[in-house]
Amino acid sequence: MAALDSRQLAALEQAAVWRARLGDESVGSAEHAAWHAWLQADEQHRWAWQQVERVQQRLQQMPTRLAGRTLELAGQQPALGRRGVLKGLVLAAGAGAVGWGGYQQARQGPWFADYHTRTGERLSFTLDDGSQVQLNTASALDVRFDPQQRLLVLRDGEVLITTAKDPANRPFLVQTRHGTVQALGTRFSLLAGENTTRLAVFENRVQVLAGEQGGGALLEAGEQCRFANPALVLSSPLESNLDAWSKGLLIANEQYLGAFIADLARYRRGWLRCAPQVVGLRISGTFRLDDQAQIFRALESTLPVRVSQRTPYWVTVEARK
Known part of the structure; x- marks a missing residue:
């Protein structure tokens, strides 16, 4: 069966969020109206809502023990909080809609990242090496540190990073769907869009490698560029206030x-x-x-x-x- 595309994955996640919100007894008429507007705005929204409703109906018809096991197989533990329920609904809906390929793709969504923010949220944290990270709204980031390298994977959204020196001199890399950058003792941001990633360098330098066959570039402080696999867009002067959101x-x-x-x-x-x-x-x-x-x-x-x-x-x- 066909794999889920990015719009379907996003719609499934939004539908799961709306299902969780509407299940709260304190929800009023304004939120119901907003849900109805979301539902009518796009055919993908209506498709995703049907998938999530179908999954919930199936789970309600199962004995409690089996329903818990179903969500556990979807990547969750039997004791589920609100975040776990959302994950389970997205995964089960994705798997039910397009089979194993959909399940695997759904696991790549932002709900399953090491760190993620919802719309309107921002998050600051410190990595094990002392590097400072700030996530902007609706962003998702994985941390993949090992003895050979310090690797971050920006699944979606925007991140601002101030790197720390590493005693083992491991390279600091950030990967997006459009390529990889290497920080050379620096403060920089990445914004992963649908078609390109924007890099902005505020301090020192960042090396860009746009995909396996793409070109490379060394950006200095005060420069920015957009890159996409396999093409690299040339750098330009840094726009002002690109990091204002961090404040x-x-x-x-x-x-x-x-x-x-x-x-x-x-x-x-x-x-x-x-x-x-x-x-x-x-x-x-x-x-x-x-x-x-x-x-x-x-x-x-x-x-x-x-x-x-x-x-x-x-x-x-x-x-x-």
């Missing part, structure tokens, strides 16, 4: 409103869109990511726009009437 900030400098809203949407659950009539407006300012209500007030006070909130999870920035 909880979103900074705009004469940025198009459409691009600003797209950046903000990365940190917000639900649907946030910019109406076509106002995407070309310009915005400047420094905004706190953890206070999006203040961001919306600032938009309305400085631009000819209004922020329409049908529910807390369904927001449109449109022309003021």
